[in-house]
Amino acid sequence: MADYKDIWVFVEIKKADIRGVTFELIGKAKELAKNTNEKVSVIILGKDVSSFCEELSYHDLDKIYLCENEILEDYLTETYSLTLVELINKYLPNIILFPATKIGRDLAPRVAATLETGLTADCIDLKVIDGNLVQTRFVYGGNYLVDIICPTKRPQITSVRPNVMEKSESTEKNQPEIIEFPVKIDPNKLKTKIIDKIETTVTEVKPIDEADIIVSGGRGIGSKENFKIIEELAEVLNAAVGASRASVDAGWVSKSCQVGQSGTVVNPNIYIACGISGTTQHLVGMKSSKKIIAINKDPNAPIFEVCDYGIVGDFKVIVPILKEALKKKLSQN
Amino acid sequence: MIEFTEEQELIRESVKEFAQKKIAPIALDMEKHKEIPADIIKGMAELGILACTADPAYGGSGLNAVTAGVVAEELAKGDCTGSTCVFYLVQAAWGYLLNKYGTEEAKKEIFPKATSGDWFLGIATTESGGGTDVVGGKTTIKKDGDSFIVNGEKMYISGVREAVTNGGGHITIAHQSPELGSRGMTVFYLPLTAEGITPTYIDDLGREGISCGGFAIDNVKIPKHYILGEENKGFYIIHEGYEYARALIAVICAAAGLKSLENGMNYVKERKVFGKPLAKFQEINFRLAEHYTKLEMLKRLGYEALRAIDLEQEGKGNRFETSKIVAMSKMFASDWACEAINDVIQWQGAFGYSRECPDQAAWRAVRSFSLAEGTREVMKMIVARELLGKELTSYK
Amino acid sequence: MRYIVCVKQVPESNDLKFDSDENKVLKIGVSTIINPFDQFALEQAIKIKNEGDEIIAISIGDAETKSTLMRCLALGADKGILLDDEDFKDSDTFATSNILATAITKIGNYSIIFCGNSSIDTGSSQVGPELAAILKIPQVTYVESVENVENGKVKVKAQTDEGYRIIESELPLVIAGIPPSSFQPSIPPLPKILAARKKPFDIWKTEDIEGDPSKFGSNGSVIKIIKLYKPPKREQGIVFTDEPNIAVEKLMELLSKDKVI
Numbered sequence: 001m002a003d004y005k006d007i008w009v010f011v012e013i014k015k016a017d018i019r020g021v022t023f024e025l026i027g028k029a030k031e032l033a034k035n036t037n038e039k040v041s042v043i044i045l046g047k048d049v050s051s052f053c054e055e056l057s058y059h060d061l062d063k064i065y066l067c068e069n070e071i072l073e074d075y076l077t078e079t080y081s082l083t084l085v086e087l088i089n090k091y092l093p094n095i096i097l098f099p100a101t102k103i104g105r106d107l108a109p110r111v112a113a114t115l116e117t118g119l120t121a122d123c124i125d126l127k128v129i130d131g132n133l134v135q136t137r138f139v140y141g142g143n144y145l146v147d148i149i150c151p152t153k154r155p156q157i158t159s160v161r162p163n164v165m166e167k168s169e170s171t172e173k174n175q176p177e178i179i180e181f182p183v184k185i186d187p188n189k190l191k192t193k194i195i196d197k198i199e200t201t202v203t204e205v206k207p208i209d210e211a212d213i214i215v216s217g218g219r220g221i222g223s224k225e226n227f228k229i230i231e232e233l234a235e236v237l238n239a240a241v242g243a244s245r246a247s248v249d250a251g252w253v254s255k256s257c258q259v260g261q262s263g264t265v266v267n268p269n270i271y272i273a274c275g276i277s278g279t280t281q282h283l284v285g286m287k288s289s290k291k292i293i294a295i296n297k298d299p300n301a302p303i304f305e306v307c308d309y310g311i312v313g314d315f316k317v318i319v320p321i322l323k324e325a326l327k328k329k330l331s332q333n
Numbered sequence: 334m335i336e337f338t339e340e341q342e343l344i345r346e347s348v349k350e351f352a353q354k355k356i357a358p359i360a361l362d363m364e365k366h367k368e369i370p371a372d373i374i375k376g377m378a379e380l381g382i383l384a385c386t387a388d389p390a391y392g393g394s395g396l397n398a399v400t401a402g403v404v405a406e407e408l409a410k411g412d413c414t415g416s417t418c419v420f421y422l423v424q425a426a427w428g429y430l431l432n433k434y435g436t437e438e439a440k441k442e443i444f445p446k447a448t449s450g451d452w453f454l455g456i457a458t459t460e461s462g463g464g465t466d467v468v469g470g471k472t473t474i475k476k477d478g479d480s481f482i483v484n485g486e487k488m489y490i491s492g493v494r495e496a497v498t499n500g501g502g503h504i505t506i507a508h509q510s511p512e513l514g515s516r517g518m519t520v521f522y523l524p525l526t527a528e529g530i531t532p533t534y535i536d537d538l539g540r541e542g543i544s545c546g547g548f549a550i551d552n553v554k555i556p557k558h559y560i561l562g563e564e565n566k567g568f569y570i571i572h573e574g575y576e577y578a579r580a581l582i583a584v585i586c587a588a589a590g591l592k593s594l595e596n597g598m599n600y601v602k603e604r605k606v607f608g609k610p611l612a613k614f615q616e617i618n619f620r621l622a623e624h625y626t627k628l629e630m631l632k633r634l635g636y637e638a639l640r641a642i643d644l645e646q647e648g649k650g651n652r653f654e655t656s657k658i659v660a661m662s663k664m665f666a667s668d669w670a671c672e673a674i675n676d677v678i679q680w681q682g683a684f685g686y687s688r689e690c691p692d693q694a695a696w697r698a699v700r701s702f703s704l705a706e707g708t709r710e711v712m713k714m715i716v717a718r719e720l721l722g723k724e725l726t727s728y729k
Numbered sequence: 730m731r732y733i734v735c736v737k738q739v740p741e742s743n744d745l746k747f748d749s750d751e752n753k754v755l756k757i758g759v760s761t762i763i764n765p766f767d768q769f770a771l772e773q774a775i776k777i778k779n780e781g782d783e784i785i786a787i788s789i790g791d792a793e794t795k796s797t798l799m800r801c802l803a804l805g806a807d808k809g810i811l812l813d814d815e816d817f818k819d820s821d822t823f824a825t826s827n828i829l830a831t832a833i834t835k836i837g838n839y840s841i842i843f844c845g846n847s848s849i850d851t852g853s854s855q856v857g858p859e860l861a862a863i864l865k866i867p868q869v870t871y872v873e874s875v876e877n878v879e880n881g882k883v884k885v886k887a888q889t890d891e892g893y894r895i896i897e898s899e900l901p902l903v904i905a906g907i908p909p910s911s912f913q914p915s916i917p918p919l920p921k922i923l924a925a926r927k928k929p930f931d932i933w934k935t936e937d938i939e940g941d942p943s944k945f946g947s948n949g950s951v952i953k954i955i956k957l958y959k960p961p962k963r964e965q966g967i968v969f970t971d972e973p974n975i976a977v978e979k980l981m982e983l984l985s986k987d988k989v990i
Contacts, residue, residue: 111864150951151953194896
């Protein structure tokens with residue numbers, strides 16, 4: 001176990017950009033590294049990814065492990081896990097942080113099980129105590145937290161929920177050591193391949209999983225037309241638009257907006273729930289938002305029991321007034 | 334409480350899912366439209382609960398009485414109007430009689446249609462002149478070569494419109510040899526689409542998703558394969574259908590009452606009066622305790638009655654004991670459930686009195702059960718007779 | 730083709746009591762259901778099943794778990810296997826995956842292993858990929874539909890952050906399914922529940938799967954729960970019932986004061 005050293009962060013690329021959550025992981029990794037007197041490095045896999053080294057060199061990193069190959073252009077479990085396992089077996093990191101995104105949740109357990117080591121998924125807090133990484137996550141629909149350690153195996157692998165950790169601030173540029181790791185995968189030996197890619201989310205729409213502010217509409221919105229009221233408030237706040245399952249099923253918004261047990265679990269700073277009653281399945285998806293504001297006609301709606309602030313009333317009347325008030329306040333700031 | 338088998342628990346789970354997800358959300362709408370939606374009937378058919386007591390050979394599920402009770406219980410919890418409960422129970426009880434005493438030909442003709450939800454199958458013994466006194470009925474049946482001719486009328490019958498519109502009919506009884514009184518009655522299946530049937534419709538107080546009505550029977554010809562059991566021996570078999578229905582009704586009343594109590598409980602825990610939840614007032618929580626106890630007693634007795642029916646079928650029971658326990662289970666079923674639901678309405682104040690409240694629908698449905706399939710007075714007569722003997726309790 | 734479906738029985742509600750000494754939630758007397766994602770996985774298998782194909786539903790549990798497997802049989806699985814042994818208790822996802830891998834290897838000759846993408850109780854989405862890693866076979870997660878099985882390969886439609894992608898994979902593989910919002914779980918009809926009792930149902934112990942107990946249970950677990958606890962309670966929120974303009978004004982005041990905006 002003593003041979004394993006340093007903290008690695010898996011860099012996820014999304015549409016030619018480093019995904020925001022990566023910097024949250026780097027931020028947390030640096031915090032942990034201070035306590036354990038270790039260094040923080042990152043791993044990037046992809047096709048033409050060396051260009052990202054520039055941006056990453058403003059975060060006081062020790063090394064950048066660069067796995068560049070055409071075969072890694074699109075994420076595929078096979079190619080990424082093969083590459084990572086080889087890399088990890090060569091360099092023996094102590095801790096590896098993955099984002100708990102679709103890719104992260106597909107890749108991390110594959111890598112962990114291949115290495116016969118422990119993974120704790122979707123963590124909301126990390127600490128180091130007595131040489132062990134203590135990983136905290138929600139269980140039972142958010143009703144409980146568990147603290148987990150991986151006492152006898154290394155590396156300790158964890159996937160981290162987006163939008164929870166503090167982002168790493170850019171600092172002075174340093175010169176991280178770039179280690180180019182050769183990727184020798186024979187494409188003819190692959191058992192899986194991507195046949196087609198379909199984009200359904202309109203690119204201007206802000207994705208909910210990493211949004212700081214979400215304005216969400218539920219069954220109470222009543223129609224696709226009325227959802228514009230929600231969208232207008234979101235626009236003023238530069239927020240993402242979310243929805244409960246009822247709105248998605250009714251066809252008022254696309255599934256990518258769905259917050260909840262069978263949609264996306266979100267963790268924004270502010271979650272504004274309009275016309276959402278607050279069923280358990282929905283609450284599971286947004287309970288850990290830092291501040292929850294609820295607007296609902298029904299004073300007995302369960303959402304009022306979990307909100308920080310609420311207004312009982314018709315969203316059609318209240319939201320436009322709120323929008324104007326916020327617009328005014330934000331222009332003052 | 335009787336123990337349920339693994340299978341009965343799985344069946345309970347399925348009916349519960351169906352009742353909660355498909356029926357409960359539209360229950361009150363059924364009364365607004367005065368019908369059970371076609372997709373619900375189709376769903377019930379696909380679930381395998383229509384005429385569920387018929388043999389699988391004819392498309393039924395071959396359920397025994399206790400299992401039929403489990404289905405009834407879950408339907409009652411999901412359907413506050415009781416409409417699907419009545420639809421279900423008459424098919425289960427009278428399908429049982431048809432399965433046991435009907436001819437092969439009749440079963441092959443009727444059951445596939447009933448189990449698929451195409452045809453309605455019900456019971457029609459009540460006449461405008463009387464229901465309790467079955468032998469006092471005026472409808473007659475006469476042999477005519479290879480057929481029979483029926484004349485008379487029936488009134489306050491569930492499912493007349495369903496049978497007339499979609500097909501199907503009712504199990505009924507008539508005098509074949511009037512001079513022999515009870516020893517000259519015949520039980521048979523009467524198709525409501527037959528020529529000579531003239532239906533009429535009545536609005537009744539509850540379970541408005543299933544119709545109530547009557548029909549005149551004017552020289553209606555039926556084939557001999559529609560006769561159940563032996564000619565002139567109908568009076569001796571018809572009680573089996575009534576008993577099956579009565580035991581199911583006991584379970585339905587208990588389930589509907591307990592469901593209402595649950596609604597009431599949730600309400601009194603939240604609703605505050607003078608700064609404290611209604612539930613804290615003894616007038617409320619003592620009543621809750623009493624109703625809950627009585628309805629749980631009723632539920633157990635209902636299942637005991639269903640089990641007695643099953644034991645008798647297996648040759649292990651006693652005719653008189655079964656008759657007695659069935660009558661015991663139904664005797665107070667409607668009254669106790671009505672009393673409980675009446676209080677649940679009271680607890681909810683003005684909302685309880687509005688048509689939006691599910692409990693008012695449940696009250697109206699359950700109120701019918703002290704009348705349907707044998708009045709509470711008949712239940713008392715049966716138990717008194719079993720205790721004291723026929724001589725002391727003869728109604729003549 | 731032989732399809733294996735891994736199912737888990739979970740508590741119907743996540744409102745559970747817990748034992749702070751044992752760091753466990755209490756499940757006695759709690760009503761249970763099939764993990765909805767696993768029922769979806771089973772229905773995916775049923776959808777592509779052809780004449781002559783076999784679907785085996787498998788679960789780790791105890792006597793109570795049988796009802797979930799019987800439900801699978803009633804829905805259309807051909808055989809049920811319950812893995813019930815003291816050795817299996819207190820397994821983390823890695824040990825769980827090892828138990829399943831051992832049992833599935835014993836069953837042998839499988840084309841696709843279906844499982845739910847995650848479970849509604851613990852929800853870590855780990856077993857599918859870990860099982861695939863141990864068996865050294867491909868995996869596809871977030872699968873919404875299985876398109877077709879042809880010539881030793883299968884095409885699946887998987888969710889991505891941008892929408893979907895179609896992946897083609899060789900057999901055998903693990904498919905972790907996530908239902909689309911249009912999915913309505915089937916309700917097992919009564920005749921099928923009654924017919925289920927005639928279908929084969931086995932209970933397997935460690936020796937039946939020729940397993941190595943050191944890989945199962947707490948011995949085989951690589952992670953350890955050191956504490957289970959309730960999250961700090963959110964303080965009671967402030968709800969305004971005034972008329973809209975006043976309510977919004979009061980809300981804005983508070984949001985400013987609390988530095989939310």
